[in-house]
Amino acid sequence: MADTRRRIPGIAWLLATLILFFSIFGTRFASAPNLINIGNQSSILMLLALPMTLIIMTEGLDLSMGAVLGLSGVVLALLLVNGHALPLAFAAALGVGTLFGFANGVLVVALGMPPFVATLGMLGVAQGIALAMTNGESVSGIGSVLPRIYASRWMGIPFAILVAVTAYAVFHFLLYHTRIGTYVFAIGGNREALLLAGVPAKRYHVLIYAIGGLMAGAGAFLLTGRMSVGHPTAAVGMEFDAMVAVIVGGTKLERGNGWLPGTVLGVLTVGVLKNGLNVMAVPSSLQIASIGMLVIVALLIDTLRGRS
Amino acid sequence: MTGGKVDPGESEILNGMERNLLMNISIRMTSILMVLALFLVSCTKPHVENSGKTGGESIAVFTKNQTNPYFQTVRLGAENAARQMNAAVVQYIPTVSDSITEQLSEIEDAIIKRPGAVVFIPVNSKAMIPGIEKLNAAGIPVVNVTDRVLGGQIVSFMGCDETKLAVNTGRFLLQKMNGRGNVVILEGRGGSENSVNRVAGYRKALEEFPNVKLLASQPADFQRVQALQVTENLLQSYPQIDGILAANDSMALGAIEALDAARRKSLVVGINGTLEAIDAIKAGKLLATGDCDGFRHGCLGTMAAVRHLRNLPVPKEFIFSLTVIDSTNYAGMDVPYEQRMCPKWESIVKDK
């Protein structure tokens, strides 16, 4: 089970170091507008990383999240363009996402396919449908309601950040204060105990993947608002960013070891690094190398702390 | 599981304590080396230094990716122009090629640095509108080059009509075919506007030649190896392919490799005007490449940005002449970009 006391310093130290470093050497990194930007830029990733934490805790992964997000965004945009109300369009996006998540769950849990292959295949399916529906083009003309909601601020805090914070609160409660959360830990760590206790573990396992799809749909809401269009390939690769954030944050791919606050730190660390490198005008190729270094350093810190 | 750590277990040589010590040391050393590297990397200066003389405006240049050589020429043109005008350029390139989300983030990050002006190539003409609006709100003037962004306030658009470029290039090929025969189209990447525009242009050109048959239009992801394999496959299907319309030079060159290997002949055209394409034209392998001269885009876009900041006149729109580069007119284009100099503003932009 998670030993949070030992794990807290690791990624937090790394995040703090990066923030300190960029504050000193990057002009206006520590300014309020920039910090708010980081929060904004990280919010969609947060929505994906939260369910990804649960999935990884059960020894799985979901490679289809980015493609499903794209498809949900396309569905959302198309409905808006055709004059439907935002709540309906949003519900449809959530529905599409959940459907794909559910399909992933069925393939992995009921059929027993390795998550890598199952979600990779679903990536292709989601991507293909999105491309076919849009002919590869952006869907524009969604009106101003959604972009305005995205751009709105509540007591100075941007909408996206509020959504991300709310999502975290919900997931935190779910994981640490409900029965479902206990099951999630158990599915990863001690599946036999669950089955012995008569809990339909498989059902909850599928639910975890379905939640992943649902959050992809939610992410589509934010992304479409951010871009003011729906685009089939806009979120390609985001699932890898989410996995990095989760694992760098301390959740291990080993059974049942998960730490949700660590995911938040992981997402912020990635966001801070990318933003900081831009603020310091580091050449793009070296930015790519730095991201790799970040991953390895974070893992090293984690291993080091695990040893001591 | 894919990520489960496999415990290598006790070493065969050292005892437990020594091994732990060794590992701890290795971890610490590697961490320090990496952090040092990160530090060094972050302190790398941007490509072009501010010469310190009068001017010193900072121009932020946004291009789409690091992989397409076309954008490299744009960046070089921008730096060249900045040097000439005593300004400085900061390059923004997404780490994930053509990423909409990343370019939007880059705009936000750039605004923090308060550049004087922005030279902008959008990853997507519609999805970047919110980004342009953010720049407008921050009071940073935007010069849009190469691909038009379909919203927001811009100081000037300098580029060419991509669809028209494809029409001209396609037309050139079809005329060389005497308006008769079979062709195939090699499309780019799904979801890419460049691909959509260029294929549309090719198809439009085809409408002018009713005796030419379009056998197939297949995607090859703008990549050389895919184009090679797709062309190989198409060559098997169709015993007679007289022309290949490729949506970019990389794919055209991949198609040529496939033709060579199969010992078949076909007229091939591409788009981008890269040096390698020009070499292929010289060698008689490539018929032509449609060029909109990224180098000039970079030059003039940056000059326009600097001029605007210095209250000099800048045209609201400037459409570069399209060139279909073939064996007759490549002279002057086959100079390595590092050696090219930006043309003078006045010689290109007349009485504006």
Added chain:
Amino acid sequence: MSSVAWRLLGVLLLCVVLALSSSAFLTVGNLLNVLRQASLIFLIAAGLTFVILSAGLDLSIGANLGLSACLAAAAIKATGSISIGIAAGVACGTTIGILNGLLITTLRLPPFIAIYGMLWMVYGINYWAMAGNTIYGFPESFRVIGSGYFMGIPIPVLLMVLCLIVGSVFTRYTTWGHEIYAIGANPEVARLSGIPVRRRLIMVYTLSGAMSGLAGIVYLARLNSAEAGIGEPLLLPAIAAVLIGGTSLFGGVGSLSGALIGAVILTLVLNGMNLLTISGNWQPLITGVILLLAAGIDTVARKWNESRA
């Protein structure tokens, strides 16, 4: 029937479908093309198979291939010598492989994410070094590695067969090969039986890196040019090939011949889509569905076997 036999049946079925749908499919030229295209995937998939057999995963193979190809290209241009170029490319790939192995064993980092970090670092170095340029134009004597024939068979295909034979002998008849399977099946038991697990792991990652370097050379020869990022589109197909071929991500199960069949299936699908001129928008969908079908059949078959055993 063994799993390889089932898969061969699947390949045959696919071939029958394609032969009926397109008259161009069943020609010598086309089939040789398919084999050659498959061999390019197989060369990286082979190294990856070793890693996956040991219950690991090497995500850096695409980045590795790109950097090795660029380095080889630069070496050939700089020294004019093909052998130096080839040596440089393979050395580059091997070095990255060794580094990966050390990350996993000495530093004990989780393979999936740590090597993903390496992927980014290698790409970063590659992009930085190439600066958006392309190195192209190589002598015919080098290009023959990719585009040449020997006794009517494309050279990459011969390389693939050679690789398959050597690799299969290695996995099935040498101690080292058996030890890799054992490590994948159960690392604790393997360790307790005296297998030097750490050394073997370094070996498999080194092998994977070396194969990526070699594949990079073949790519370079086939394409006649190198630029950063040529390996990017290869990672997922390579993994798909290995998995479709029956090698399990949990380790301990699988074979090189499976990887070859997987590579052939993927190539047949693409070949079919081109021959039938299926619209670009539908291609990812079809590829995804085929992957799911193949994996699904595999999973069901395995469960059925387990329940009978």
